[in-house]
Amino acid sequence: MTISAAACPSGDERVTLFALLLDTNARLSRTLGVALEESCQLPLAWFEVLLQLRRSPEGILTMSQIADAIVHSTGGTTRLVDRIEAADYIERRTCPSDRRAVNVGITALGNAKLDEALSAHLSFLDVHVSNRLSDQERKQLAALLEKLSVD
Amino acid sequence: MTISAAACPSGDERVTLFALLLDTNARLSRTLGVALEESCQLPLAWFEVLLQLRRSPEGILTMSQIADAIVHSTGGTTRLVDRIEAADYIERRTCPSDRRAVNVGITALGNAKLDEALSAHLSFLDVHVSNRLSDQERKQLAALLEKLSVD
DNA sequence: CCATAGTAGTTGCATATGCAATAGTTTGTC
């Protein structure tokens, strides 16, 4: 007896695809997290913040921008930034144009740690991405994920 | 002045791709979580467990299998299963072949809730996946993610 | 058949995170 897709939505092709996305992300994140922790003693969440800061044009982001970039609540971001700041990898600065806002910048120590982490990250990517996807496939994947990222 | 990829690994194409994967996943998960919570009062983690149970051949999984399927620690899975069981959506059963193991099965109430959640999930997928990717693109994406999922 | 090693699940503890409430600041409107 065949069960129709309507009668068995858990077998729907899109449900499977979405589950695969969740699963792939969870496994890769966990593996990367362990690798970063072991090689640099840097939590993945800290790495994400440092990376976003380096990517920003001025090397500076406000709390809200960080929260949005790493998809955390603003409350969670406050505490996360507290911890990274306590480790002297980043620092809060006053925002000249808006006294409500807090600018966050990376320190010299943070830059050094980020370089270290990026080196570990590139090794991780070699093993878990480059070995598995060709140049063209990576471009394809990026294009597809971009389409899913539109608000 | 152009910065070489070697000198600026944060701009590496693979780093960007991986960041995009993290970001896409985080945003879609959050949106889905809110939708499920609002429409069914079902946390996303609970939905994942129920879905895995329905997908398993016998409708039954051990604690370890659940932990692996949803990428949690076994400790975290124990508490998660505790909560879902307290809501009567699943139940622990003895495993006849191994007295160390605990079988987890879905209840009638859990099945009903899962149907409800799947309906909400399908609406979510319509908006956030079907509207953005063609049939062929979804197949492509699934194939690419499969390649990344190999242990 | 016993001893040892390995596996399955639970628990205590530490930590990370979200939500809602709050204080301070800015923006828009009249």
Added chain:
DNA sequence: GACAAACTATTGCATATGCAACTACTATGG
């Protein structure tokens, strides 16, 4: 200009999760 509405970050509280230690059970090798 003044007031209301909106925005920015922080905090208290509740909850979720991982890790390591532990118990109970199974498998393996002599």
